[in-house]
Amino acid sequence: MALVVLQSSRLLWARVAALLFTCVAFSVATHGGIISDSMYDWCMFCWVFSFICTLVVLVVELLGLQARVPVSWTNFPITFACYAALLCLSASIIFPFFYLKGNRTSGETRDHRIVATVFSCLATLAYLVEVSLARARPGEVAGYMATVPGLLKVCETFVAIIIFLFISNPVSYDSHPAVKWCLAVYCICFVISMAIVVLCVGECTGCLPIPFPRFLSAYALLAVLMYLTATIIWPVFKFDSHYNGQTRRPNSCSQSFSDGLCSWDKLVAIAVLTALNFLIYLADLAYSARLVFVRT
Numbered sequence: 001m002a003l004v005v006l007q008s009s010r011l012l013w014a015r016v017a018a019l020l021f022t023c024v025a026f027s028v029a030t031h032g033g034i035i036s037d038s039m040y041d042w043c044m045f046c047w048v049f050s051f052i053c054t055l056v057v058l059v060v061e062l063l064g065l066q067a068r069v070p071v072s073w074t075n076f077p078i079t080f081a082c083y084a085a086l087l088c089l090s091a092s093i094i095f096p097f098f099y100l101k102g103n104r105t106s107g108e109t110r111d112h113r114i115v116a117t118v119f120s121c122l123a124t125l126a127y128l129v130e131v132s133l134a135r136a137r138p139g140e141v142a143g144y145m146a147t148v149p150g151l152l153k154v155c156e157t158f159v160a161i162i163i164f165l166f167i168s169n170p171v172s173y174d175s176h177p178a179v180k181w182c183l184a185v186y187c188i189c190f191v192i193s194m195a196i197v198v199l200c201v202g203e204c205t206g207c208l209p210i211p212f213p214r215f216l217s218a219y220a221l222l223a224v225l226m227y228l229t230a231t232i233i234w235p236v237f238k239f240d241s242h243y244n245g246q247t248r249r250p251n252s253c254s255q256s257f258s259d260g261l262c263s264w265d266k267l268v269a270i271a272v273l274t275a276l277n278f279l280i281y282l283a284d285l286a287y288s289a290r291l292v293f294v295r296t
Contacts, residue, residue, distance in 0.1 A: 014130040015058055018081075021123035022051040023090065029116035033271070035099065042118075043095045046087035050123065072203040075150070078134040079201055082154040085127035090162070092120040092214035115258050144200045149216065152284040153193050156223075159277045160190035166266040166273075176237050182230040182274070189223045213288070220285035228272040235271045 026047035046259065057077050059068060066073040096117045100110065135151065136142035144150045163186050167173055173183040196216070199205050205212040239247050246264060253262035 008030045011133045012058075012061075014126050014133060015054055015061075018084070018123050018126035018130065019051060019054045019058065021119045021126055022054065023045045025088075025091075025116050025123060026051065026121040028112050028119065029095070030114055031174060035096070039094055043091040046091040046152050047120065047123070050084040050087055050127070053084065072143060075145035075201045075203075076257070077145075078131060078146045079150070079154060079197060081127050081130040081134065082151050083158065085124055085131060086155070086158045088120055088124040088127060092117060092124055095120060128155050144205070144212075145197070147287075149220075149284050149287045150197075150200065152280055152287070153197050155280050156193045156277060156284070157190055157197065159273050159280065160186055162194070163270055163273050163277075164190075168259075169266075170263055170265070172238070172267060172270070178233050178237050182234050185226045185230040186274075189226060192219055192223070216288045220281060220288045223281045224278070224285050227281050231271075231275050231278045234274055238267045238271070240254075286288065 029044065029047070057080065058253075060069055060073075069076070095113070099113050112283055131151065134146060135148075136146040145153075167183065167186070173179050196219075196257065199207070209214055241247055250262070250265055253264055
């Protein structure tokens, strides 16, 4: 029979707080009225997914089942916490932007959505605290995902997912072969970064034909060069009038906010996110070049 051992720690209380905050966020948002909209579904996914995974982590920790879980427990909890922080952060931005902006709601419904937004922000803060407490300290032996490059891998994949959401609705990558190259950059780097995360969480890094640290450094350099080209190419072919781009925001974007962001806004968002991911990969390269870690 499993014995439940309650060990009071800041990490435990951070997880309990995140569990409560996400539960309140999706419960209150649902009570305020279910909306048939993709952005609402995304926010609900962020909160419910984070709640369920936090509950699983707490149950495994309290019952001492780490050895029976088919993943690396030195890598999984902090990997999830980092993803959950980014998910809740995105929900904290998207939910009020789409469902509180302007005078779309009033009375009790608006109050519920404000409360959901507040608790989503609190959940984001709780997950950030968990990541801060669980990450590896200088000189400490830890799993790769607890190091700065490991956490950067999570950020790289998450930013790429947001880029995919914007670039596919509406489709904005088929206007020129150079823009299709940008899509290839996003896809290739996302797949490899996600594969690295899966390999670390599944403790399969030894399956590679070359040493894992050398592979990380080589890939980081390749990703920096690829994202550098995309950072330059995307704005040139989307905003330069020579390539049928629009240098200024169309008037139609100011007249309609039914989708939150118009097509031109999404093109700008993609350009900004591409530059952001370039900087993240650049930081990843700097850390990977000098990081020595011990896989546990």
